[in-house]
Amino acid sequence: MKPAPLDILAPTSVAHALSLLVEHGDQARLIAGGQSLMPILAMRLAAPAILIDLNGIGALRGIHAQADGSVIIGALSRHRDLERSDLVAERLPLIAAAMPWVAHVQIRNRGTIGGSLAHADPAAELPALCLALGATLELHSPRGARHVAAADFFQGVFATERADDEMITAVHLPAASPGQRWAFIELARRHGDFALCGIALTADCSPIGQVLGARIVVFGVSDCAQRLPQLEAAIVGTTPTPTSIDQAMPALDQVEARSDHHASSEYRLELLATLARRALRQAFGFDERIAP
Amino acid sequence: MNPTREITLRVNGNTVRAVCETRITLLDFLRDQAGLTGTHAGCEHGVCGACTVQLDGESVRSCLLFAAQVSTGEITTVEGLAPAGSLTDLQRAFRRHHALQCGFCTPGMLMTADALLRESPNPDEAAVRAALSGNLCRCTGYQPIIEAVLDCAESRAEATLRADQRHAPTTSGGAA
Ligand SMILES: Cc1cc2nc3c(=O)[nH]c(=O)nc-3n(C[C@H](O)[C@H](O)[C@H](O)COP(=O)(O)OP(=O)(O)OC[C@H]3O[C@@H](n4cnc5c(N)ncnc54)[C@H](O)[C@@H]3O)c2cc1C
Ligand code: FES
Numbered sequence: 001m002k003p004a005p006l007d008i009l010a011p012t013s014v015a016h017a018l019s020l021l022v023e024h025g026d027q028a029r030l031i032a033g034g035q036s037l038m039p040i041l042a043m044r045l046a047a048p049a050i051l052i053d054l055n056g057i058g059a060l061r062g063i064h065a066q067a068d069g070s071v072i073i074g075a076l077s078r079h080r081d082l083e084r085s086d087l088v089a090e091r092l093p094l095i096a097a098a099m100p101w102v103a104h105v106q107i108r109n110r111g112t113i114g115g116s117l118a119h120a121d122p123a124a125e126l127p128a129l130c131l132a133l134g135a136t137l138e139l140h141s142p143r144g145a146r147h148v149a150a151a152d153f154f155q156g157v158f159a160t161e162r163a164d165d166e167m168i169t170a171v172h173l174p175a176a177s178p179g180q181r182w183a184f185i186e187l188a189r190r191h192g193d194f195a196l197c198g199i200a201l202t203a204d205c206s207p208i209g210q211v212l213g214a215r216i217v218v219f220g221v222s223d224c225a226q227r228l229p230q231l232e233a234a235i236v237g238t239t240p241t242p243t244s245i246d247q248a249m250p251a252l253d254q255v256e257a258r259s260d261h262h263a264s265s266e267y268r269l270e271l272l273a274t275l276a277r278r279a280l281r282q283a284f285g286f287d288e289r290i291a292p
Numbered sequence: 293m294n295p296t297r298e299i300t301l302r303v304n305g306n307t308v309r310a311v312c313e314t315r316i317t318l319l320d321f322l323r324d325q326a327g328l329t330g331t332h333a334g335c336e337h338g339v340c341g342a343c344t345v346q347l348d349g350e351s352v353r354s355c356l357l358f359a360a361q362v363s364t365g366e367i368t369t370v371e372g373l374a375p376a377g378s379l380t381d382l383q384r385a386f387r388r389h390h391a392l393q394c395g396f397c398t399p400g401m402l403m404t405a406d407a408l409l410r411e412s413p414n415p416d417e418a419a420v421r422a423a424l425s426g427n428l429c430r431c432t433g434y435q436p437i438i439e440a441v442l443d444c445a446e447s448r449a450e451a452t453l454r455a456d457q458r459h460a461p462t463t464s465g466g467a468a
């Protein structure tokens with residue numbers, strides 16, 4: 001359980017990190033919190049000759065309020081930064097509610113939002129949160145910068161739209177509509193473990209409570225976090241009641257749930273149905289939210 | 293071929309300097325270079341918590357950091373909790389509650405709980421359980437560990453209360 005021999009380079013600017021990435025190509029990997037990459041190195045699933053350590057790039061860490069109500073989170077912001085941030089609690093309550101469910105405290109003290117999104121674990125919370133909140137990722141390479149919607153970024157198990165010479169520098173989270181409803185719920189065998197199944201959702205509502213639009217995201221069951229368009233369609237246009245939520249459940253999308261040594265696909269689909277219903281009940285105030 | 297470098301770390305208030313391979317984790321540096329074997333090597337890939345130390349007062353897994361990455365921080369290991377030969381109140385609570393048997397997990401438990409109590413001095417049981425969820429113990433069944441942490445928090449709260457009462461200004465007293 002020891003990483004193979006390697007060297008560590010410590011750039012202090014994004015431009016320098018990007019030039020190192022180009023210079024060393026296949027030989028190099030970026031390292032942020034190291035909370036996913038270190039286990040990979042320890043188990044020798046990867047053996048890069050060079051690590052480009054982003055921790056010295058102070059400009060990448062920070063949570064910034066924008067005048068239009070949106071929030072920009074630097075890629076090197078740690079999970080704990082999000083968990084403790086008053087700004088996140090005020091403007092992004094969905095993220096604030098979800099962070100205590102991400103791994104254990106020792107891991108949240110180091111792990112970063114950019115690392116989690118780049119790693120794209122099928123059961124990770126942050127990709128699902130970004131989908132539910134309509135986030136955009138900012139990517140930089142020596143070729144320039146581009147913005148990619150979270151909806152286009154996640155492509156499969158540990159697979160993303162990021163090119164080899166690109167790094168994530170920030171995540172843009174749009175302002176919530178007034179009175180936006182949200183819910184976060186997940187089930188793991190032990191607190192802090194990766195979820196067997198989880199739901200993150202937001203719903204925009206009219207002043208009288210009619211649902212104008214919804215993003216209902218499931219994670220942990222298939223290759224990557226994904227929206228449930230049929231369930232969303234069954235909720236949009238309604239003014240949810242406990243009965244109407246129950247009536248919407250048959251619309252639950254046919255997702256391909258994976259089987260592994262943690263849970264069978266049948267069990268995951270059971271969880272999906274139960275958690276989706278509970279999440280909707282919480283979002284519309286029919287159930288108490290569950291503390292982590 | 294095999295990159296090495298001189299690494300200088302601040303550990304328990306001392307400076308430790310060694311030339312070693314760049315791939316050395318903080319865990320191996322502490323044990324093999326600094327001779328601080330109180331920090332235990334369990335899984336070496338982030339799941340057991342035995343290697344937990346504090347970096348600038350926050351609990352971190354020393355197997356998931358390279359020593360070369362933390363040259364600007366202050367590291368505290370279990371040896372740094374109390375002066376040699378003495379125990380902190382948290383350690384004494386562990387002893388009172390039989391919160392250890394083989395002791396393998398104990399340094400990680402202590403470093404995690406110490407950081408927890410600094411950040412939230414009055415945690416409820418659920419908060420203690422959540423904070424310790426990343427530390428595995430194969431002996432105690434966890435309950436005595438949780439009781440020790442809660443007991444330590446309570447004792448500290450009582451001590452603070454007594455100190456406040458002793459120093460509370462009396463109605464006849466002059467300026468504080
Ligand atoms: C025991 C354990 C339990 C965990 N449980 C959970 C959990 O329940 N939920 C969860 O979501 N996560 C969990 N994690 C993972 C944790 O959240 C990681 O912090 C996260 O997945 C990766 O973030 P990092 O900053 O540590 O990235 P690193 O490990 O440093 O990097 C991960 C990958 O991303 C790349 N990368 C890093 N930063 C960037 C960037 N800015 N741009 C482009 N590429 C980049 C790296 O090259 C690497 O390929 C767990 C980890 C452990 C060890
Ligand atoms: S040895 Fe570090 S978590 Fe197990």
Ligand code: FES
Nearest residue numbers: 393395429430431
């Ligand atoms: S006391 Fe033996 S592992 Fe915890």
